[in-house]
Amino acid sequence: MAQNVPLVLRLIASSVTAATRAGKIIRDIMSRGELGIVEKGKNDLQTEADRSAERCLMASLSQQYPNLTIIGEEGGSHCEVPSDWIVTDCDHNVLSQQCPLEYIDISNNDVVVWIDPLDGTAEYTQGLLDHVTVLVGISVKGKAVGGVIHQPYYNYQSVSSELMGRTLWGLVGLGIGGFQREDPPSDRLILTTTRSHSNTMVNTTLDAFKPDEVLRVGGAGHKVLLLMEGKAHAYIFPSKGCKKWDTCAPEAVLTAIGGKLTDIHGNAYEYHKGVEHPNLRGVLATARGVDHSSFVKKIPREVCDALS
Numbered sequence: 001m002a003q004n005v006p007l008v009l010r011l012i013a014s015s016v017t018a019a020t021r022a023g024k025i026i027r028d029i030m031s032r033g034e035l036g037i038v039e040k041g042k043n044d045l046q047t048e049a050d051r052s053a054e055r056c057l058m059a060s061l062s063q064q065y066p067n068l069t070i071i072g073e074e075g076g077s078h079c080e081v082p083s084d085w086i087v088t089d090c091d092h093n094v095l096s097q098q099c100p101l102e103y104i105d106i107s108n109n110d111v112v113v114w115i116d117p118l119d120g121t122a123e124y125t126q127g128l129l130d131h132v133t134v135l136v137g138i139s140v141k142g143k144a145v146g147g148v149i150h151q152p153y154y155n156y157q158s159v160s161s162e163l164m165g166r167t168l169w170g171l172v173g174l175g176i177g178g179f180q181r182e183d184p185p186s187d188r189l190i191l192t193t194t195r196s197h198s199n200t201m202v203n204t205t206l207d208a209f210k211p212d213e214v215l216r217v218g219g220a221g222h223k224v225l226l227l228m229e230g231k232a233h234a235y236i237f238p239s240k241g242c243k244k245w246d247t248c249a250p251e252a253v254l255t256a257i258g259g260k261l262t263d264i265h266g267n268a269y270e271y272h273k274g275v276e277h278p279n280l281r282g283v284l285a286t287a288r289g290v291d292h293s294s295f296v297k298k299i300p301r302e303v304c305d306a307l308s
């Protein structure tokens, strides 16, 4: 591998191929039809696809970066994985990019990789396949700066399985690849929020914005994709249910194209090694060109107090 390329770029380049491989595993398990669903907690499912995709990502990245802190949603054990699940080649387009100066000299100790092998598990089991993403987020000194979002079922209703799926990446200060950004409409307000974890506080908050439309979809990765595709202006989740591995990659990619993701008070989350995993103060993300602070101001007072 190109050892002279800075660590952050190499990591993104490796994550693009590993996430794409994990996506193939997710599709293969679905087509075999044996999902192996277990309930981790209330409203919290895990399938054979979550477990296998995580083992693929963990094994592929830790083989190439043995001293790096990698945190995965499923707490991935380091047991044996089939050799064809370990991919160590890199995306050459990413490797050929110019690394922003601020990331040239970072070392292993500054980096934490956050993996959600299958974001949108409930939707995966229910056949809402385009809600599913594979997320690899890269934090440097506690900030979400790099990310890969792989959507294994992108275009699944219109193309054959070899052409299905897409992988996009972003690095703050550099930009994004694998994706064409669009702006949301200017004459109406579209919000996106949780599909499976709705509650009164979520509904109260959405009502305060008087939206023209609310898209209730699964997955943090998928919701941020909607912001980048111009299909929604803001992603609002005033609840504690989402974790650092759900938001690290989406935050980095969204920030890289000029959007923003914070807690509902407008404050950034930290992604260093010792941080608590739940995003206890909710999630508020806005598309590029949308005034984030005006959304923060409209969150109802009682909701802010409940998530302080």
Ligand SMILES: *[C@@H]1O[C@H](CO)[C@@H](O)[C@H](O)[C@H]1NC(C)=O
Residues within 6 Å of the ligand: 066, 067
């Ligand atoms: C990992 O850390 C060990 C012990 O500090 C060191 O000997 C080794 O060279 C490191 N490996 C890499 C690939 O950085």
Ligand SMILES: *[C@@H]1O[C@H](CO)[C@@H](O)[C@H](O)[C@H]1NC(C)=O
Residues within 6 Å of the ligand: 198, 199, 200, 203
């Ligand atoms: C929130 O609003 C949605 C859509 O109107 C509705 O289906 C759901 O039952 C509401 N949830 C609660 C807890 O009120």
